[in-house]
Amino acid sequence: GERSVEVLVNNAGLSTLGPVAASDPEAEMGMVEVDVVAVVDLCSRLLPGMVDRGRGAVLNVASTAAFQPLPGQAGYGAGKAFVLSYTQSLAGELRGTGVTATTLCPGPVHTGFGERAGFSQEDAEAALPPVMWVSAEQVALAAVKGLDRGRLVVIPGRANRVAAAFAQVTPRSLLLPVLVKNHPGLQ
Numbered sequence: 001g002e003r004s005v006e007v008l009v010n011n012a013g014l015s016t017l018g019p020v021a022a023s024d025p026e027a028e029m030g031m032v033e034v035d036v037v038a039v040v041d042l043c044s045r046l047l048p049g050m051v052d053r054g055r056g057a058v059l060n061v062a063s064t065a066a067f068q069p070l071p072g073q074a075g076y077g078a079g080k081a082f083v084l085s086y087t088q089s090l091a092g093e094l095r096g097t098g099v100t101a102t103t104l105c106p107g108p109v110h111t112g113f114g115e116r117a118g119f120s121q122e123d124a125e126a127a128l129p130p131v132m133w134v135s136a137e138q139v140a141l142a143a144v145k146g147l148d149r150g151r152l153v154v155i156p157g158r159a160n161r162v163a164a165a166f167a168q169v170t171p172r173s174l175l176l177p178v179l180v181k182n183h184p185g186l187q
């Protein structure tokens with residue numbers, strides 16, 4: 001029968017680690033498949049039904065990495081920037097339809113994500129100040145609240161909201177050397 005999805009959450013995601021010049025091409029493309037292609041696939045297949053029914057919600061999980069380039073995780077940062085831009089455009093297209101589109105942009109969260117990407121626990125913790133780490137529970141709560149209110153972008157944690165605001169306005173020529181110097185995947 002026809003599948004009717006009320007709420008679509010695109011949460012699956014992964015990152016590779018290290019410079020593109022030393023990457024495994026298959027792993028890079030696998031990441032784009034999950035982080036980008038699957039989001040486009042599911043949104044384009046499930047939104048028509050939501051719009052027809054006049055209700056529904058999409059929550060796409062990006063990252064604070066969406067607000068800046070991310071040398072050491074180039075494809076990941078670019079994929080999350082794609083998800084942010086794409087979901088904001090969806091929100092614009094969906095105005096007045098009863099369907100909402102929200103982008104969740106978490107900073108660092110202890111889930112095993114960093115370890116799966118290849119960061120050591122120490123590296124992951126050292127890379128970003130403790131004030132930026134938000135618990136998975138808090139992120140999930142902010143996400144559900146934001147989705148319920150039809151918010152455009154949800155960034156859990158005040159420090160992450162401030163960092164995201166700065167990342168967006170800092171000239172790339174100033175930002176890149178700092179990012180390169182501090183990224184554990186480039187040492």
Ligand SMILES: NC(=O)c1ccc[n+]([C@@H]2O[C@H](COP(=O)([O-])OP(=O)(O)OC[C@H]3O[C@@H](n4cnc5c(N)ncnc54)[C@H](OP(=O)(O)O)[C@@H]3O)[C@@H](O)[C@H]2O)c1
Pocket residue numbers: 010011012013014034061062063064105106107108109110111112113114116
């Ligand atoms: N943790 C962070 O610091 C952080 C920060 C910002 C954004 N995010 C984003 O948050 C989302 C969730 O990440 P997480 O922290 O919960 O990471 P996680 O603990 O590593 O979980 C990743 C999730 O993605 C799924 N997944 C991975 N590869 C897949 C594949 N090839 N096909 C289908 N599913 C796949 C996993 O499913 P299985 O368990 O079945 O493998 C799992 O449910 C991701 O989009 C991530 O980019 C995470």
